[in-house]
Amino acid sequence: MDTRHMRYFMALAETLHFGRAAERMNMSQPPFSRQIAMIEHTLGVKLFERNSRNVALTPAGKHFMKDCRNVLGQFEEACRDVRLVASGMKGELRFGFMMHAAHSVVPQLVQLYAEARSDVRLVLDERTPTEIDEMLVAGTLDAAVTFDCGYAPHLQTVLLARERLRIIMRKDHPLATAGQIGPEELRVEKIIAAPAATAPALRSAINSYFLARGIVPHVVLEPRLQHTIIQLVAKGLGVALIPASLCTELGAGLMSRALTDAPQLDVVLRAPVTTKNPAVSTFMEIGKSIQRTLL
Amino acid sequence: MDTRHMRYFMALAETLHFGRAAERMNMSQPPFSRQIAMIEHTLGVKLFERNSRNVALTPAGKHFMKDCRNVLGQFEEACRDVRLVASGMKGELRFGFMMHAAHSVVPQLVQLYAEARSDVRLVLDERTPTEIDEMLVAGTLDAAVTFDCGYAPHLQTVLLARERLRIIMRKDHPLATAGQIGPEELRVEKIIAAPAATAPALRSAINSYFLARGIVPHVVLEPRLQHTIIQLVAKGLGVALIPASLCTELGAGLMSRALTDAPQLDVVLRAPVTTKNPAVSTFMEIGKSIQRTLL
DNA sequence: CACGATTAATGCTTTCAGGGTATCAGATGG
DNA sequence: CCATCTGATACCCTGAAAGCATTAATCGTG
Known part of the structure; x- marks a missing residue:
């Protein structure tokens, strides 16, 4: 038995006439009769x-007719869908992003893509930048939004936004009312920052900001998650340098201020150049289309 | 494309090895490779x-694998089910019955059959005896419980029960306290009975009961539905002769009494001898197994 | 680095499932 | 009773697909 036989059966079940059913199957009646037999x-x-x-259907035939219609429908759909998946119109796209981008480009990117390719299931995965890099290499992620960390030959990159860092502190902190804030003013402050192992680009930007003035930042705590950093600042354990886009929704007791010659970080959309997932290309295209204020 | 190709694909998708997949398909590797191509x-x-x-699956291949598993499963199930339907283990059985049997043999018959053949959907259809006969001939019903109306060459018959008629009346009716009740006592009563066109066997039994004593029953109303007859008796418009099994659940104001030499009616299970529905045979068997008190 | 082992692809041959044509056989209507 | 319609049978033939032998590519190993 095969789907071809089901099609023969359906032709006869619908016409109840061997000659006409055979004609519908583009064949002559004798071999058609044999196939039915x-x-x-x-x-x-x-x-x-x-x-x-x-010619009439038996009860078993009537029942089989329903099942065949079902099976043949699913069969056709499977063959149609596999082409859609191959063309990137359907399927799944595993998309990683770091917390630092969750409030800026990610929502727009996700929404625009969902509108363009509603049949592609977007699997969102919030990770630290280092995890993202590993997963992109391992192929666990199809694409990701992260900080540009320079050289990456096996990855294609689309620049999405360029963000300045701002400093956040409690509203009752002395710096809250100070004048301009730069490395000198922060020399004695307790700094909270993600470790280099977790967010290399971010941490290196912070370090360079100080070291360029010959200052070694006084980093007292190194939590891995951005969320934790903000919590610790709120508890008064120090101040932190975070991307501007994260400063819009700080808790009540916190505030942010600009930095003199603030460090800049590039937020990029990345995907392995060797990606086999055809859904990625339009995802990258949409990334290109929403490049933000490159201040 | 055909299910055979899907099976080839699945073999390779699961083994990721042309040689072993070919072996699983009981063929040599070269033609298998060609089929995949x-x-x-x-x-x-x-x-x-x-x-x-x-060998590795592409994203499209991964997706196709799920669809194929689905289609192949449904395909196998369809082929399995059609055999079950042909053997009467699965399918549908359109079962007609008259109101007069709804309280006696029908519930037991239906329950026993549902236990024996849970995969056969019983379509119940309550009808008048005449409708049942027509539908059995037309093939709209597969089997039915009705009164035995004698000769029916194209129908197979199983005697289920033999029921005496009883008379029902309002509790405030004079007959309620009378002695024995027979045709003589009913000579002047207003009788309510289904018309011969609707329930030939029942009406003919009632008529014969009187005519054997040379009495013409005074039938004042002829509703088609048993339910209506009981309602009219309850309103005091007359008395009625109904099967004993229907007398157990009369309304509050009604009562029933035995008749001298009460007419008897055979309740039978019938099906066309030419039935093509394989589910019917065990239905008839179960009918045989529950033959009731043939008092 | 060369060689053997593994594995998928290719070339050629063969076979049989399944299609075609001609014809038969049973049923129906005039 | 014959013409006609329709499904079944007989027989032939083609091509899809299987088998065998071989090639080509890749990797591990001495």
């Missing part, structure tokens, strides 16, 4: 009640 | 990423 023989079931004058 | 060509989609050392 063969189907009945291999199934061991009489599907049609027939004499040289009339 | 053919599948990819006709679909126009690369399903496997392969070199002479490794």
Whole structure:
């Protein structure tokens, strides 16, 4: 038995006429009759009640008709869908992003892509930048938004936004009312920053900001998650340098201020150049289309 | 494309090894490789990423795998089910019955059959005896419980029960406290009875009961439905002769009494001898097994 | 680095499933 | 009773697909 046999069966079940059913199958009546006989023989079931004058479905045939319609429909759909998946119109896209971008480009990117490719299931995965890099290499992620960390030959990159860092502190902190804030003013402050192992680009930008003035920043705590950093600042354990886009929704007791010659970080959309997922290309295209204020 | 190709694809998708997949399909590797290439060509989609050392699924292939598993499962199930339907283990059985049997044999018959053949959907259809006869002939019903109305060459018959008629009346009716009740006592009563066109066997039994004593029953109303007859008796418009099994659940104001030499009616299970529905035979068997008190 | 082992692809041959044509056989209506 | 319609049978033939032998590519190993 095969779907071809099901199609033969359906042709006869719908026409109840061997000649016309054979014609619909683009073949002559004799081999068609044999195929029907063969189907009945291999199934061991009489599907049609027939004499040289009339053809009628048996109850088993009536039931089989429903099942066949179902199976043939699913079969066609599977063959259609696999082409859609191959063309990137359907399927799945595993998308990683870092917390630092969750409030800026990610929502727009996700929404625009969902509108363009509603049949592609976006699997969102919030990770630290280092995890993202590893997962992109391992192929666990199809694409990701992260900080540009320079050289990456096996990755294609689209620049999405360029963000300045701002400093956040409690509203009752002395710096809250100070004048301009730069490395000198922060020399004695307790700094909270993600470790280099977790967010290399971010941490290196912070370090360079100080070291360029010959200052070694006084980093007292190194939590891995951005969320934790903000919590610790709120508890008064220090101040932190975070991307501007994260400063819009700080808690009540916190505030942010600009830095003199603030460090800049590039937020990029990345995907392995060798990606086999055809859904990635339009994802990258949409990334290009939403490049933000490159202040 | 055909299910055979899907099976080839699944074999390779699961083993990721041409040689072993071919072996699983009971064929040698070269034609198997060609079949895979053919599948990819006709679909126009690369399903496997392969070199002479490794075989891996593309994203499209991964997706197709799920769909194929689904389609193949449904396909097998359809082929299995059609055999079940042909053997009467599954399918549908359109079962007609008259109101007069709804309280006696029908519930037991239905329950026992549902236990024996849970995969056969019983379509219950309450009808008048005449409608039942017509539908059995027309093939709209597969089997039915009705009164035995004698000769019916194209129907097979199983006697289920033999029921006496009883008379029902309002509790405030004079007959309620009378002695024995027979045709003589009913000579002047207003009788309510189903018309011969609706329930020939029942009406003929009632008529004969009187005519054997030379009495013409005074039938004042002839509703088609048993339910209506009981309602009218309850309103005091007359008395009625109904099967004993229907007398157990009369309304509050009604009562029933035995008749002298009460007429008897055979309740039978019937099906066309030419029935094509294989589910009928065990239905009839169960009918035989529950033959009731043939008092 | 060369060689053997592994594995997928290719070339050629063969076979049989399944299609075509001609014809038969049973049923029906005039 | 014959013409006609329709499904079944007989027989032939083609091509899809299987087998065998071989090639080509890749990797591990001495």
